[in-house]
Amino acid sequence: MKKDKKFAIILIIAAILIAIVPLFALKGAEFGGSDDAGSQMIEEIHGEYTPWFTPVLETLIGGEIPGEVESLIFCVQTGIGVGIIAFIMGRFVERRKNEKNIITVEGK
Structure with a gap:
């Protein structure tokens, strides 16, 4: 097997492991978005958090997406x-x- 082919196979295996391992390592964990985590952290530190920007699509449809x-x-x-x-x-x-x-x- 050529050196490049071995390297490509190793990279593919590493990518698959990076995607799958967290799912089994953190059983019962809740995967959330960074925007939610950020707003929760700001509320803990500052107390009152009011967003200064509303997403354009939310404004157009008049509610949450x-x-x-x-x-x-x-x-x-x-x-x-x-x-x-x-x-x-x-x-x-x-x-x-x-x-x-x-x-x-x-x-x-």
Whole structure:
């Protein structure tokens, strides 16, 4: 097996472990968002916490966004980010291939 293939397999296994281990290590734990944790911490320290900003979508619909819609928006945002990162990485790979081809053609 090539060195690069072994390294890729190790990285995939590490990513899977990073995703799965917390689910089993913290049984019964409640996984919440950072915004909720931050507002709770501020309330503990300061006492009275009033948000100074209301999200645009909450203003438009006149209430809180349902959890399913929040998850959908988060997933769409994640997909867009992954697409941008994959595009940039693809450009770097193709640029490297083109540079190697140019060097090979010029070297002949």
